Amino acid sequence: MSRLHLPDLNQTITQYGEVQQFLQGKGIHYERWVLPVAVAPQADERTVLSAYGDFLTPYMKKNKYQTADVICIREDMPQLPELKNKFLQEHTHSEDEVRFFVSGKGLFWFHIPDAPIFSVLCEAGDLLSVPAGIRHWFDMGEKPYVKVIRMFIDPQGWIAQYTNSQVETRYTEFSL
Numbered sequence: 001m002s003r004l005h006l007p008d009l010n011q012t013i014t015q016y017g018e019v020q021q022f023l024q025g026k027g028i029h030y031e032r033w034v035l036p037v038a039v040a041p042q043a044d045e046r047t048v049l050s051a052y053g054d055f056l057t058p059y060m061k062k063n064k065y066q067t068a069d070v071i072c073i074r075e076d077m078p079q080l081p082e083l084k085n086k087f088l089q090e091h092t093h094s095e096d097e098v099r100f101f102v103s104g105k106g107l108f109w110f111h112i113p114d115a116p117i118f119s120v121l122c123e124a125g126d127l128l129s130v131p132a133g134i135r136h137w138f139d140m141g142e143k144p145y146v147k148v149i150r151m152f153i154d155p156q157g158w159i160a161q162y163t164n165s166q167v168e169t170r171y172t173e174f175s176l
């Protein structure tokens with residue numbers, strides 16, 4: 001199920017096409033990749049990349065992404081508190097942040113000039129691309145579990161530049 005939430009307007013959009021259209025209007029690409037047969041949750045990187053190859057290869061070619069990898073964030077990771085904290089602070093990147101959700105979920109929050117702050121729930125099958133330079137943060141909730149394919153032009157571009165605005169602290173009650 002899609003879910004776009006605008007807490008300041010007390011508004012939620014759940015229809016996939018409407019969410020996609022809203023995001024498109026903000027320059028954010030959102031689409032869904034559905035496999036005929038699901039990949040096992042414990043599948044390794046090569047298996048995941050190969051399973052989604054028919055979607056991944058043309059998408060990467062079209063957008064000139066050079067590399068892809070798979071990362072998994074789980075509750076039992078020792079570095080979780082640090083990671084969670086990094087993702088939760090408003091930041092930008094000098095290249096697009098492209099994430100395809102293989103399993104698990106997370107909330108992408110967006111802070112776009114002249115627009116109300118909004119979040120997008122990303123779950124298995126969702127592809128979302130955060131454009132370079134857009135202020136955002138990522139909330140994995142109380143019990144983080146997310147496995148994603150990441151795509152890069154240059155992985156160096158994905159280093160976060162923090163805004164230190166602390167705007168994210170105003171929205172903690174709407175956490176995942």
Ligand SMILES: [Fe+2]
Pocket residue numbers: 091092093097136137160
């Ligand atoms: Fe980011």
